[in-house]
Amino acid sequence: MDRDVRRGLTLAAGAAGIAVVAVVVIGVVVLAIRSDTSRHQPGGGGAAAELKPTEGSTARGRVVFFEAATRGVRVVAHVEGLAPGEHGFHIHENGDCSAPDASSAGGHFDPTGMPHAGPEAERRHAGDLGNLTADESGMAHLERVDTHLSLEGGGSIVGRAVVVHAGRDDLTSQPAGDAGGRLACGVIGPDGDRAGARPEP
Numbered sequence: 001m002d003r004d005v006r007r008g009l010t011l012a013a014g015a016a017g018i019a020v021v022a023v024v025v026i027g028v029v030v031l032a033i034r035s036d037t038s039r040h041q042p043g044g045g046g047a048a049a050e051l052k053p054t055e056g057s058t059a060r061g062r063v064v065f066f067e068a069a070t071r072g073v074r075v076v077a078h079v080e081g082l083a084p085g086e087h088g089f090h091i092h093e094n095g096d097c098s099a100p101d102a103s104s105a106g107g108h109f110d111p112t113g114m115p116h117a118g119p120e121a122e123r124r125h126a127g128d129l130g131n132l133t134a135d136e137s138g139m140a141h142l143e144r145v146d147t148h149l150s151l152e153g154g155g156s157i158v159g160r161a162v163v164v165h166a167g168r169d170d171l172t173s174q175p176a177g178d179a180g181g182r183l184a185c186g187v188i189g190p191d192g193d194r195a196g197a198r199p200e201p
């Protein structure tokens with residue numbers, strides 16, 4: 001009897017030991033997976049905006065933003081349904097395209113209190129991306145690295161809106177380059193799926 005009790009206790013202790021080891025192993029595996037995931041999150045995903053036509057417009061497209069290999073943010077835009085020629089292309093302050101004319105997006109994104117200017121200017125609204133140029137079929141493609149843009153921190157463009165205009169941005173007139181009405185608008189959101197983005201050249 002005494003021997004059986006002792007044997008039972010030994011077996012129980014053995015089972016408990018195995019259970020403890022199993023819990024520790026599972027815990028370590030879970031922690032490893034979690035730390036692996038978090039390691040890929042900061043700055044890993046880019047941002048993107050789906051541009052939808054405003055009332056009476058046929059313009060639509062997609063713009064993706066991602067950290068450039070060196071400094072700045074790479075902007076890749078495809079827009080179609082435009083009249084051939086130049087069209088003002090900006091980031092506006094409010095991530096709100098709900099108004100039929102996209103007026104809800106507000107003015108140009110300008111976190112540093114600068115004048116309106118062209119994309120190559122040192123002193124410009126952060127949102128001043130210049131113009132898109134549509135070809136004869138109404139399609140526009142733009143790809144450039146912009147050192148005034150940021151995807152994180154106080155000056156982040158995430159949560160703002162991209163707007164394409166009916167007219168050309170003259171890169172000079174205040175406060176918005178005299179670019180006319182708004183043809184398409186899209187809110188910039190985080191873009192975990194980078195499959196649509198082009199690799200660094």
Ligand SMILES: [Cu+2]
Binds near residue numbers: 090
């Ligand atoms: Cu604009």
Ligand SMILES: [Zn+2]
Binds near residue numbers: 108116125128175176
């Ligand atoms: Zn501007």
